[in-house]
Amino acid sequence: MPQIFPRKSNTLPHLSLGGMLGSGVIVVFLVWYYFSPEYTDVGYAPEQPVQYSHRVHVDQLGLDCRYCHNFVEVADISNVPATETCMNCHEIVLPQSTDLAPVRASWAENSSIPWVKVHQLPDYAKFSHAVHVNNGVGCETCHGRIDQMEVVQLVEPLSMGWCLECHREPENYLRPNEEITTMGYIHSEGFLENNLNRIKQEGIRPPTNCSACHY
């Protein structure tokens, strides 16, 4: 009886076996890397309705974060400032600037500026800014060097694993409460020991159970 397949097809079983194992490993790697917010979300920098520059306001003019985001120490959400907050200064400073036209329009019409949310957490994850900033987690730790950004962009993945890294070992990240809004903060000598003492004294126990955030 004539052969149906050529001799070289004998390698097919070995190839397919190796291919299956190899593709299994590759699929795991692809999911691990490409399904992660570190790949999909970091670098998100949407265009905003007003070309507001954090670099100008924070780095050059020296505004504190809490001048505009004034609820951050008492509320779960850190508010985007109301138009009135902008107009406190801009009634006098650059009152004719074309870049500020949407702000003046918002003020005149008593409507909100449609800012685009950059740091988006899923609805099923509860997060409180107040709890974090009052216990030594700096703005910079999660939001990065906002003072260097012309347009705000996402610099950390905000994934669950990323949260847990700090919740499991907070001593690596905490800073003194008076340095919360400092940008470009450099940990002092022996900060690990200081942090461990503080964690012990103040009873900072970041929860890692499910219902800490999902409830």
Place this chain on the structure above:
Amino acid sequence: MSASTDKTVTLPAEPPLVTGNLGFHDITQLVSYHTEKRPPSVWYMAIAVSSTLLCVLMLMIAYLVWNGIGVWGNNNPVGWGWPIVNFVFWVGIGHAGTLISAILFLFRQQWRTAINRSAEAMTLFAVICALLFPTIHVGRVWVIYWTLPLPNQMEMWPQFKSPLLWDVFAVSVYFMVSLIFWYIGLVPDLATLRDRARNAFRRRILGFFSLGWTGANRHWRNYEKTYLLLAALATPLVLSVHSVVSFDFAVSIIPGWHTTIFPPYFVAGAIFSGFAMVMTLLILARKIYGIQNIITMDHLEKMAIIILLTGTMVGFAYITEFFIAWYSQVEYEQYAFLNRATGPYAWAYWTMMSCNLLFPQFFWIKRLRRSIPFLFLTSIIVNIGMWFERFVITVTSLHRDFLPSSWDYFNPTIVDILTFAGSFGLFMTLFLIFLRYLPMVAIAEVKMVLPQSDPHYYDKHEAEHEAN
């Protein structure tokens, strides 16, 4: 070519495994020509019905995924409801295949050769149906891969302490081993079909899947060794899979579930229901495809005896549970069982008892064991009973939970019912496709049990020699 006249045969003669004085070629012809000709008209009617049901299943799954678990009757105390009942039901049915193919093989039960191919196919299809239910029951189907230990952005691993996770591994390993076992057994028969193929396309397809089988001595030696090793690997799985399924219940602390008898009792029940389903399918298939000489009355009778044995074991377990509830002096356990037999689900309990324990007892009567209509009826009744067993276990224990204010009665919705009916569509469609395209009987293995394969009575001489 009957051999019973030989005077050296002194052992009580077993009835022949293949009747009708068939030769080697007759067997090949009888089985393989069904894959080569147009199927009988009954097949078309059956596939029309089953694929319609399959479409119903697809619609129900789409509806479920779109709307969420609320479309089912699952309520607060009864969080498991029909999906888990159906899962255990189908996994149980998927047990006869490996039992027949692995355990009966190791015990040299030669009658398995006539039924192992279709029983294994049935196993695979039942396990597919079984895997479907927990998958859609998790609610968010799109993250079902969380059950696998893959590195992920949440830095979370599955809960290895949970029997539900053991289930994922137990059932999927079982599926893969059964699939490989089934496929290895198919290789010589696929080569037979390949050699009979008339058109080049069919020959190439079958040639691809028969892995270059030529029937050479070396091929047979490798094949037999592989088959034996796989049988040894699959044997523990027969016991482990349904034990792990029973852990889903037994590891919890719910009265009526938290019992050590569960693993053996579940395994017995699984074999019981699996054999009943094999019987239902084969009674029809042997008639429609005219293979009564290969799957003989004796085969059906042997299956009936296994159904009688396992049914009685299951019934014994039901009664033992009651005894232990009384003997334990735990009032919650006692309540759970009294409530089963006399509470709002008493109708389900007594359906289960009569279908599983009482009805198979008719098989003590030889005449009924050899009556086709009665066998068919019993096989259906046993499967109804085994579905109710899972329903009784799941629902009666849950509907009276520890907080009396949340006690509730479980009612299935139309979606529950149609999804379950649809799973039969999936099962039957796959089985009918199998009957159409693959040899439904292991041709090569049946040839080995023909008298012609042992013309010099080597086996019998040996047995005689040992007896002396």
